[in-house]
Amino acid sequence: MQKRIDDTLIAYLDGELDADERRLVEEWLQSDPAAQERMAGLAATASLVRSAYDDVLNEPVPERLIAAARGATAGGAEIVPFKAKAKPGIGVARRWLGLPAAAALAGLLVGGGAGYYGGGFLGGSPQKAIETVADNNWLDNAAGDYKLLVSAGDTAMIDVPATGDTREALQKISQTLPQVRLPNLKPWGLNFHGARLVVLQGRPAAQLVYTTDNKAIGPLGLIIGSSKQPDLQPTFGRRQDVNLLYWRHQGRSYVLAGQTDIGYLWGIANDVAWQLDAI
Amino acid sequence: MVSARFSDQLVALLPRLRRFARGLSGSAAEADDLVQAACERALAREHQFQEGTRFDSWMFRIVQTIWIDQIRARDVRKEEGEIAEERQGSDEPVRRVEARLALAEVRRAVEHLPPDQRATLMLVTVDGLSYKEAAEVAQVPVGTIMSRLARARAALQLQLGAGAGLRGSAKDAEAH
Numbered sequence A: 001m002q003k004r005i006d007d008t009l010i011a012y013l014d015g016e017l018d019a020d021e022r023r024l025v026e027e028w029l030q031s032d033p034a035a036q037e038r039m040a041g042l043a044a045t046a047s048l049v050r051s052a053y054d055d056v057l058n059e060p061v062p063e064r065l066i067a068a069a070r071g072a073t074a075g076g077a078e079i080v081p082f083k084a085k086a087k088p089g090i091g092v093a094r095r096w097l098g099l100p101a102a103a104a105l106a107g108l109l110v111g112g113g114a115g116y117y118g119g120g121f122l123g124g125s126p127q128k129a130i131e132t133v134a135d136n137n138w139l140d141n142a143a144g145d146y147k148l149l150v151s152a153g154d155t156a157m158i159d160v161p162a163t164g165d166t167r168e169a170l171q172k173i174s175q176t177l178p179q180v181r182l183p184n185l186k187p188w189g190l191n192f193h194g195a196r197l198v199v200l201q202g203r204p205a206a207q208l209v210y211t212t213d214n215k216a217i218g219p220l221g222l223i224i225g226s227s228k229q230p231d232l233q234p235t236f237g238r239r240q241d242v243n244l245l246y247w248r249h250q251g252r253s254y255v256l257a258g259q260t261d262i263g264y265l266w267g268i269a270n271d272v273a274w275q276l277d278a279i
Numbered sequence B: 001m002v003s004a005r006f007s008d009q010l011v012a013l014l015p016r017l018r019r020f021a022r023g024l025s026g027s028a029a030e031a032d033d034l035v036q037a038a039c040e041r042a043l044a045r046e047h048q049f050q051e052g053t054r055f056d057s058w059m060f061r062i063v064q065t066i067w068i069d070q071i072r073a074r075d076v077r078k079e080e081g082e083i084a085e086e087r088q089g090s091d092e093p094v095r096r097v098e099a100r101l102a103l104a105e106v107r108r109a110v111e112h113l114p115p116d117q118r119a120t121l122m123l124v125t126v127d128g129l130s131y132k133e134a135a136e137v138a139q140v141p142v143g144t145i146m147s148r149l150a151r152a153r154a155a156l157q158l159q160l161g162a163g164a165g166l167r168g169s170a171k172d173a174e175a176h
Helices: A002-013 A019-031 A033-058 A063-069 A092-105 A137-152 A166-176 A262-275 B004-025 B028-044 B055-073 B076-090 B092-098 B102-111 B115-126 B131-138 B142-160 B164-175
Strands: A191-200 A203-211 A220-226 A232-239 A242-249 A252-258
Touching: A002 A019, A002 A033, A002 B142, A019 A033, A033 A262, A033 B004, A033 B102, A033 B115, A033 B142, A063 B004, A063 B028, A137 A191, A137 A203, A137 A220, A137 A232, A137 A242, A137 A252, A191 A220, A220 A262, A232 A262, A242 A262, A252 A262, A262 B004, B004 B028, B004 B055, B004 B115, B028 B055, B055 B115, B055 B131, B102 B115, B102 B142, B115 B131, B115 B142, B131 B142
Parallel strands: none
Antiparallel strands: A191 A203, A203 A220, A220 A252, A232 A242, A242 A252
């Protein structure tokens, strides 16, 4: 019996119950302090386990692994440093190294630290990737949207709460911005918290909000809007003490905003781009 | 010839693969060796990946398969004993410092879980896979995933001593 109860609580925590089952568990929790305590213990353990391994995501990826993933060979287990200078013409993987270094030189980055720059959706020269600050008011707006969200706290600014069923939130968002899909960032320790409808560059956009218990990482905002401007490769920016990573792809704008390490943002942006086919 | 898209996906996934492998092996060096072997195997078997299915699940399965192959190939009891001795002997000063850190304690507690529970915990609790996805990676029924998770969490609860309310259930779970 006890095992069955634990199975139910764990499935609830893991988001594996349907809406009816969730409602039943929530009613039960409200009326049973022992169950609440048990649930709190389970949640605390799960959170501890996630935190125990989160640092791995922020570690630089050894070059030998990047080489292995590219089907190349590399000697030893050399670690890719944050500000390593890329030599010209040494392949796609190395182009990732150039951008953060160049961006840092341009004064666009603050508090970078070591991060993941393994490879992915970047192409072209670092210089092209750094957009000038001129006529970038919309980036200030994106940073402002993020700060507004943080200062408002918890759910005050949320238009569409997650309510445990991300599909429901997704449907509501999609009415405003067709075909927006919801990136799953749980592997990064981020849970979908809800969405806001905002305006980006004069057009309606969805700001997806992700939260985590780890204050060093979250909350995180991902704005997805439409755009008539040409594609832009992922570019770092910093406005109003908010780190931004933004790009455009096939008529859609993406802005990832947060106060976390830029390397962490970079890894998440790469994952988002893959999930949404936004590369 | 490996496609650029395939390689790009693989590179993008490396941080998560490293995290998963770290949880399985308990050692940074062994984890990276595991990931490297998985990358090489994936590239060799690119044609076996089915478009439209989850690439991350496919890679997790490769990592887990290689890891299981490795621990099966060893004399597990002997190997674990040797590793434990080596670690205590060579890393004692570091270990003493780490022992003060709660997260290091958690990692050690995870290392003490049986391999199948450890893998399930990493897939679901750390990497956020659904039970169905984890079941596909581990190639076991969903019910087995649930059972492994419950046992793993109960065992962790006991080892970490958190959440007094769980202690009863942990004992129960162990008994199953």
